[in-house]
Amino acid sequence: MRIAKVIVDVPAKQTNRPFDYAVPPHLQPWIDIGSRVGITFGPRRLQGFVVELLDGEAGHESGQGSDASLWGAANPSGQEPGVTRDAGQAKRRHVKLKAIEQVLDPEPPLNKELVDLARWMGSTYICPEITAMMAMLPAALKANYERKVEWSDPRESRQASAPGLLPEEERLAAFIRQKGPLTLEALAEKFPGQTHVIRSWLAEGLLTEVQTMKDRLSKKTVQTAYAALPAEELTAIARDLPASRARQQMLLERIAALPAGEGIAVAELLAETGASASTVKTLAGKGWITVEAAEVFRDPYAGRYFERTQPLPLTPEQQQVYDEIADAVDARRAETFLLYGVTGSGKTEVYLQSIQRCLDQGREAIVLVPEISLTPQMVERFKGRFGDLVAVLHSRLSTGERFDEWRKIAQGRVKVAIGARSAIFAPFRQLGLIIIDEEHESSYKQEESPKYHAREVAVKRAEAYGAAVVLGSATPSLESYFDTRQGGGIRLLRMAARVEGRPLPEVYVVDLREELKEGNRSMFSRRLHEGIASRLEREEQMVLLLNRRGHSTFVKCRSCGYVSGCPHCDISLTYHQVNRTLRCHYCGYTEQEPAICPECGSTHIRYFGTGTQRVEEELAKLFPGIRVIRMDVDTTTEKGSHEKWLTLFRERKADVLLGTQMVAKGLDFPHVTLVGVIAADTVLNLPDFRSAEKTFQLLTQVAGRAGRHHLPGEVVIQTYTPEHYSIEAASRHDYGAFVQRELEMRRTLGYPPYCRLILVTLTHEQLPLLMKTGERLAEQIRVQGQLLTPALELLEVLGPVASPIPRIKDRYRFQCLVKYRGTADVASLVSRTADLLGEHLKQHKLQIGIDVNPQVMM
Known part of the structure; x- marks a missing residue:
């Protein structure tokens, strides 16, 4: 008898372990590690994943099995009846195991490597294994x-x-x-x-x-017609039909012309011949053709033509980098590279040729880009080089399209997957190369459980296959760059010059304080205003960045000082002029624009701060006839909206591309000669130790959109703090100077990369209970940490303190920040400490979140 260890789809602490199920003889050929199976768990019917298969012994019976701790069954021994950790124990206890009832997929959706990866993620990021497994699957396979x-x-x-x-x-x-x-x-x-x-x-x-x-979605099928007789016979039958049956004749001739064994969609057949469905039914009734439901793949790029491109000659710098990567790929050596290349240095061409090297060996590649950089332009470059060997995975696809792209990968129909963060789980079985473009992006860290970082998962997957990992960026994260200097296992590769020796754009920093002193109260400095006017005159294009959507950042009464705030979150509401509403960008609460102050009844309501909508409005006033495309969350919600706006801009049907950070990366337009940053301080003033780094990265990235081709570029950065080292370094394109200054600051304050962090966040409706629990948790972590010396060089617990946004969706938020150095497993320590408070948390319905290596401190 075979016994399967199954992780069940119940993401709870009590069920975060395998449960034994008997494998019926008739299902044994269909079940392997990674199979998705239907099981009975207590009173419920659930799905689960097979993580191990064992050979049982004769006399083992299938039958009972439940989870006593979950369902409250009486069991003095403390063990779940009929559910054990190993087959030997089951035999000794003579229990009856329930049998697996159903195999849900003809092929396992997870392979052994992904099952092992889920186990690693569970322990590394403190989450149930089933949560990690579900993150690896398309939404269509997450059962309802x-x-x-x-x-x-x-x-x-x-x-x-x-x-x-x-x-x-x-x-x-x-x-x-x-x-x-x-x-x-x-x-x-x-x-x-x-x-x-x-x-x-x-x-x-x-x-x-x-x-x-x-399942939430089924495979798509279409009615398809096939030849029921050899082609010669169908042709002869068609020839003998009378002229009055011309439609039948056309149908038969069309089907006879198909390659042997192939069919044609009935809808397509009817459109080509002008025949009716009854004609097809008649031919099928005579036994000349057959009509069956055939499975088809939903193709998000159906009907799109991608012109095939050839590899470009590499510059000496590109060639040197390519040779290093190719050597690791050839040797099947699990090695990680940090490719530091300035904007416009040709990193994408190095990626493409490295992928080709990988494909030539019969292996596969994953390319990750930030969601906002996954533009049609990026897809076109990869589809143009590798054609139908490319699958694209991103959130703008429908559930069905994403499912079918995933199935192409699982079935080996494609060899390259390009996508955002979750594409790191593409179910390839012969991985040779993983590329993470813009590796510094915080969007590679998932903020919901499992709170994984795609960069760390990529390195772990590469170890299993002997694959190379390439982390590419013009502004590498400090952690990655620090690892190249400290023997952290990452090799540094550099590309310091733009392709064809094109110069980096000239950057001008404008002090908005001086502009105000000289009487300019416009959102555009004089230099930026002149730059826009001259580009309009020369019919060149511009990119304007303001990392804040909406019309105004807050609404205030000038009589009493009242500011419109969200009733459910401790955050001010943002004014959106299009529909005249105030909106919370955290919980979605919306209310109508106020005519009078709700506090004092005054009509002196004013709108403060600047959002993208207001910039668009001001541009239209100052430059009549200017053509503006605004790209932010509000204008890109519809499917295909990104592609629509960027295509219009590429075709020069707009003068200005205005947007939030989604316009800062991954765009390459030859006629963009001016980049303007409306307010460089929006990120700099956030309560986050990475705010200076994020500011430098954003400014450098958006500056790189200018002058990428034959026309020289210019960048205007508007700021109230021009003396800040991140802005000064960005204006000089000087990554080295910024890194040196920022690392000094991090060393002094004791932040990564000089230590590691775990952020523990507690939420509850009652503030006193929350504070008391937070203090108790912090103290327990300190006490437990004392037991880990000498493996723990440092353990510091900051807090509990109110989170930077103290309340979201009517729940107060307190956090503790754990800073540590050493080899001790502090993540497990924090998890165990939280477990000690488990009954207290459950009783009072307190929620706790543990974020290992957090990227967002808000």
Whole structure:
């Protein structure tokens, strides 16, 4: 007998371990490690994943199995009846194991490497293994669970017409027996007056509540016509048909012309020939053709033509970098490279040729780019080089399109996956290369459980396959750059010059304080105003960056000082002029624009701060006829909106591309000669130790959009703090100077890369309880940490203190920041400490979040 260890789809602490299930003989050929299976777990029917297979011994029976700690079954031994950690223990206890009921996929959606990776993620990022596994799968395979009722009368002889049942109750019983299991909603709709009967039957045990599951999406099929006879026979039949049956003749000839074994979609066939569906039905009835439902892949790029491109000659710098990467790929050496290349140095061409080297060896590649950089332009470059070997995974695809792109990878139909963060889990089995472009981006860190960092996951996957990892950026993260200097296992590769020796753009820093002194109260400095005017005159294009959407950042009464705030979050509401609403960008709360102050009744309501909508409005006033495309969250929600706006800009149907940070990366337009940063201080003033680094990166990246081709570029940075070292360094394109100054600051304050961090956040509706629990947790972490010396060189717990945004969605937020150095597993220590408070947290419904190596401190 075979026994499968299954991780069940219940993301809870009590169930974060494998449970034993018997594998029925008829399912054994279909079950492997990584298989998704249907099981009964306690009273529920769930999906689970097989993580290990063991050979049991004769006499082992399948049958019972539940989770006592979850369902409250009495069990003095403290062990779940019929669910054990190993087959030997099961045999000794003579328990009956429940059997796996169903295999949900013909091929396992996870391979052994991904199952092992989920286990590693569970311990590294303090999350249930099932949560890590679900993060690896497309949404279509995340089962929907429904509660239904079915007939369960133990008296099998009882009929629907049993004595004592009223006629309407007899109809209800018969309907449930015939159609069940059924949802309570379906029964209430069908029998609206029988709710009390259904409730009483549930209480008596005549009806049982069960849980069913189904995938959120099915494979797409289309009706397809195939030849039922050899092509020669079909052609002869078509030739012999009378002229009055010309449509049938055309259909037969079209199908006869298909390659052997291939079919044609009926809709396509009818469109080509002008025939009707009845004609197809007639031919099928005669046995000349067959019509079947054939599976097809949803293609987000169907109908798009990508012109095939050839590799470009490499510059000496590019060639040197390529040779280093190719050597690691050839040797199947798990090595990590940091490719530091200035904007416009040709990193993408190095990526493309390195991928080709990988494909030539029959291996596969993953390319990660930030979601905002996953532009049609980027997709076009990869599709143009590798054609149908490329799958694209990103959030703007429909659920079905994303599912089918994932299936192409799983079935080996493609060899390259390009996508945002979650594409790191592409189910390849022969990985040779992983590229992470703009590796410094904080979006590579997931903020919900599992709180993984794609960079760390990439290195772990590469170890399993002997694959190379390339981290590319014009502004590498300090942690990655520090690792190249300190023997952290990352090799530094440099590309310091732009392709063809093109100069970096000239950068001008404008002090907005001086502008105000000289009477300029416009959002545009005189230099930026002149730059826009001259570009309009020369018919060149511009990119303007303001990392703040909306019209105004807050609304204030000038009589009493009242500021419109979100009633559910401690944050001011942002004014959106398009629909005249105030909106919270954290919880989504919306209210209408106020006509009078709700505090004092004054009409002196004013709008302060500047958002992208207001910049667009001001441009139209100052430069009549200017053509502006605004790209922010508000204008890019519809599917295809990114592509639409960028295509219009590429075709020079707009003068200005205005937006938030989504316009700062991944864009290459030959006629952009001016980049303007409206307010460089928006990120700099955030309460985050990385704010200077993020400011330098954003300014350097957006500056790199100018002068990338034959026209020289100019950048205007507007700021109230021109003396800040991050802005000074960005104006000189001097990464080295910034790194030196920032590392000194980090060393002095004791922040990464000189230590590691864990952020623990507690939330609750009651502030006093939250503060008391936070203090108790912080003290317990300090006490537990004292037991880990000498493996722990430093353990410092800061807090608990209110989070920078103290309340979101009516829940107060307090956080503790754990700083540490050494080899001790502090993440597990924090997790164990939280477990000690488990009963207290559960009793008071306190929520706790543990973020290992956090990227966002808000």
